[in-house]
Amino acid sequence: MKLTLHVWRQAGPSARGRFVRYDVPDGSPDMSFLELLDVLNQQLIARKEEPIAFDHDCREGICGACGMVINGRPHGPQRATTACQLHLRHFADGAEIWIEPWRARAFPIVKDLVVDRAAFDRIVQAGGFITARTGSAPEANSILVPKPAADLAMDAAACIGCGACVAACPNASAMLFVAAKVSHLGLLPQGQPERDARVMQLVAQMDAEGFGACSNHGECMAACPKEISIDFIARLNRDYIRGTFL
Amino acid sequence: MAQPLAVQPSATPSLARSLIGMKAIMATSGVILFLFVVGHLLGNLKVFQGPEHFNAYAEGLRTVGAPFLGRGQLLWVVRVVLLFALGAHIWAAIAVTRASWRARPIGYQRLESTHTTYAARTMRWGGVIILLYVIYHLLDFTFGRVNPSFIPGDAYHNVVASFRLWPVSAFYGVAMVVVGLHVYHGVWSALQTLGLHRAPTERWRRGAAGVIAAAIVAGYVAIPAAVLAGWLR
Amino acid sequence: MELRPQIPAGALTDKWERHRAEIRLVNPANKLKHHIIVVGSGLAGASAAASLAELGYDVSCFCFQDSPRRAHSIAAQGGINAAKNYQNDGDSVFRLFYDTVKGGDFRSREANVYRLAQISVDIIDQCVAQGVPFAREYGGLLANRSFGGVQVSRTFYARGQTGQQLLLGAYQALSCQIAAGKVRMYPRTELLDVVVIDGRARGIVTRSLVDGTLATHTADAVVLATGGYANVYYLSTNAKGCNVTAIWRAHKRGAAFANPCFTQIHPTCIPVTGPHQSKLTLMSESLRNDGRIWVPRQRGDQRPPDQIPENERDYYLERLYPSFGNLAPRDIASRRAKEVCDEGRGVGPGGHGVYLDLRDAIRRLGRPVIAERYGNLFEMYQRITGENPYVVPMRIYPAPHYTMGGLWVDYNLMSTVEGLYAIGEANFSDHGANRLGASALMQGLADGYFVLPYTIGDYLAQAKLPKVDAGHAAARQTETEVAERTRRLLLVNGRRSVDTFHRELGRLMWDRCGMSRNAAGLKEAIQRICVLREEFWQDVYVGGRGEDLNQSLEHAGRVADFFEFAELMCHDALEREESCGCHFREEYQTPEGEAKRDDARFSHVAAWEFTGVGKAPVLHREPLAFEAVHLSQRSYK
Ligand SMILES: Cc1cc2nc3c(=O)[nH]c(=O)nc-3n(C[C@H](O)[C@H](O)[C@H](O)COP(=O)(O)OP(=O)(O)OC[C@H]3O[C@@H](n4cnc5c(N)ncnc54)[C@H](O)[C@@H]3O)c2cc1C
Ligand code: HEM
Ligand code: HEM
Ligand code: SF4
Ligand code: F3S
């Protein structure tokens, strides 16, 4: 396949970025999108030009490292699929593809398509955990978790922290990510003692990081490779209001 | 030494300081405004029962609560609540909108939307248009400044007088559609913001918001339409 | 170099308990004065860093990803074993211990494995308390499944994302400590060398992957939790960043490297599609419960699978192993697949694939049941291959997956360099010559939560550790060497990209030191590696600058280390003149083509000492004694 790529190139956090056009003559429908970038990078290296920097690691859609906006869609056009799992068979031969980094104040660009998502880590540090000192745990089956609660918690816990929700949200809001964490822990009996404090802390940190507000567009859910539902955002709001008044 | 650990209890939580809190304020005030819009519509539809009923209703608004309350007192209470809600709603809307604009200083070359609706995307400008509309509307029917032949106390006459001019009717029609869109996303959104959405309602809640909004638009638009058609005079 | 396994005396069942009672403790007031470096934030690293910080130590933790949550452990799918016996099917600590030793083909230490089995139950308690959403039964109790060909149900799981959920649990515990100021986290920071002062590990040299700054961090002990090295094959199921650098650097500074040639090749991966392939994806082994594996009887049969009649299909595993059939262990299933493909009966592009066919199961159980069991796997397969497995049988092929080898460690998890510890996949660990499914997660967390935090205190309590800082001559020297090496990589300015070198090395290792090995091939490989390595240093093109985010440079450093390490791997494979577990030497097989162990000569851990690049490494042997288990030939006929 022949493809024309317009890739955002930016030398550093404060450098001016711009789109650069590249023609890739030898794409294959069986290639993943990141493999397409690999192939392009090999061509750039052969010409002694600087390869395109992008984050990736597992290439299995689970580590959450990869992420770029492909033709206006975070992680590209395919439902429930990360960029590393997106294959070129979903593009037409001769297609023109625009590739941009996540754009949000809280995710500053490091280089090219690489952004800094440390804000997510700081949100979790603010209270996205259940305190359970090693060695202090009771016998596992002494805590009963109804299957529906466990399943729902797992739906939320599936978040890979990729940041596509922020990238897709017209307001650059991190509500889906935070909602997923709050719901995962808040749905389990183990998470109850710290439930109110947790939601207050996470929300405070989310605001401090400079994410936008949620106006319930639902774009985050549509972009989320793990299809985390915005029902969890309702749950987050509920928990927050509960935490405020109780 | 082993560290005492736990999620730190947060400092004084305040609804007015967090984005979720502001949204909750916006949703609550929005619901109050929504209830007014519904009530106002039900009242306005009395216009189809003729001038006596309608004017009696307008008068009635001022005398409800008698003999415990004086003339217009309850109306003023409602007005204060409405004004307060409107103020809070606008304040929160501005704060939240600014936070969201700040959150993405550099935009995309291209960002496609797949899930959001036209209504959701036009909430902000829709709100502004509604505000301008309400100002005009008050000057028209409450203060009579822009009404072609304002007769204090004869609401029926004032309404018909205004709507007989087709540009005024058209403007109302457009405004009603804007209100409808705002309400369509607003109702759905407020339930989400207040955390009242639960999984079992997922399949029909969008549709329900749509039906409510459509009913409101239809009800309101019926009045200028009827005037133009000559049914009300 | 002397290998002192430090295995406590006493009965197998009491060793750990007694050891814990006897080892020295660090005075609580002194803990904060001890700075411990943990490199790696996978299951092993994150759990260790969090637990050490909870105990009061001053901890620094490093990882090369942008967040500790993205460590390779996140990708583990199947589950984690524990001897809880919740299913009342006769499981016990002893049975888990026995299965693990036998599964490892009797090449692991009894004492370590027994401890692992004992601790396994605590791990589940710990993870549940942290909020890991393990699968549940309707009554609210934990659910189990059977996994990896054992006869009991002892595997705990969280959908197909067990590793993710366990890692998030450890990551959250770590985050809690970071917030409390007890752990300093250094993401996007790569270890490039270990600082050894007076025979003790006293720090590390790191490079910031964002701006290239080199830094020396000193400490009282260094813990390497840097994962496995299956990427020496280029194509593997491991994440792209997995590397041998940390443990190789430690090896060069004096840590013995144990059993480097023990690499597990997983039978059910999605085959290569073309020359662009950058990594391989694992399909869960559970598919083998209902899937039948076959190839056409005729070589070069190009017909689509549905046009090949039943009597022209060869269900070779069922034919060769009537009792285990499609559930034969990983190493056997892998080797047999390679065999039929080498015969020219492979399917799919390039002939590197065999069918994993669920047709019969779909007919028998109906599509909804199969969708319920494997729906997400089918979806993943379809996403990658574009083929619908409900209609067309899946194609699978073996791929490098896990490395049992690693730094040699004693019972306390300390390497042969004092104060240098290795945990998780980075050590040679408890899996012998072959790891059972769902045991790596168990081992990583056992090391990190429950072993290292105790045993490290024993060292810190008695070691005389004079204060050192980054200005120490040895530290400065190490940093200079790192800087020089980075500079050299950038200076070569040759014609070939790092990637092409890595691919070539990987291909060579796969062909000569992969699923089956022989003396001639290994000798040839050693020569080829040396030639390629020379060529690498003459002709590689890295590009860009050192003081910048430079992914080509990161890769170059890792590949340079793989080149040195690959040679050791071949030496080890050559030296071990037997077939055991995943290590199959063609010269040593039974007439039916099964692995032939040689317990008389090779019942030992091979621990290698570094003598110089391109120089023959020196072998040390740690004999393995078996008291509780009976050495037997594995048979799955
Ligand atoms: C696809 C797949 C599925 C699997 N499924 C299972 C399963 O179901 N059950 C099971 O038990 N096991 C499974 N395994 C094996 C298991 O996942 C791993 O063995 C285990 O997670 C390794 O954990 P670890 O903590 O030792 O290392 P890793 O998780 O690999 O972590 C390594 C850490 O070290 C850091 N690091 C590495 N090098 C450097 C350096 N030079 N400088 C700084 N930091 C560095 C990395 O950043 C990372 O944080 C699976 C493996 C794969 C590939
Ligand atoms: C003065 C004019 C108004 C302005 C400027 C305005 C503005 C807005 C804005 C910007 C939003 C938020 C969109 C979002 O981020 O989710 C909003 C939400 C809402 N508005 Fe208004 N609005 C106005 C009047 C009204 C009126 C008259 C009503 C009553 C019908 C109303 C009902 C609502 C509701 C229910 C919401 C939903 C709150 C939520 O998202 O949770 N608004 N409004
Ligand atoms: C066809 C549509 C409408 C008609 C015929 C209508 C008619 C009227 C009339 C006659 C009054 C004056 C009542 C009085 O002073 O006794 C009034 C007041 C008012 N209307 Fe409307 N209205 C319409 C739509 C709307 C809409 C859509 C809104 C809000 C979004 C609105 C908001 C108001 C407000 C805020 C007042 C002032 C209430 C008060 O404090 O007295 N109206 N309307
Ligand atoms: S919620 Fe979805 S899109 Fe957002 S970080 Fe998690 S996985 Fe990514
Ligand atoms: S797209 Fe944004 S507005 Fe809310 S529902 Fe999702 S965070």
Ligand code: FES
């Ligand atoms: S590279 Fe891990 S999710 Fe894409």
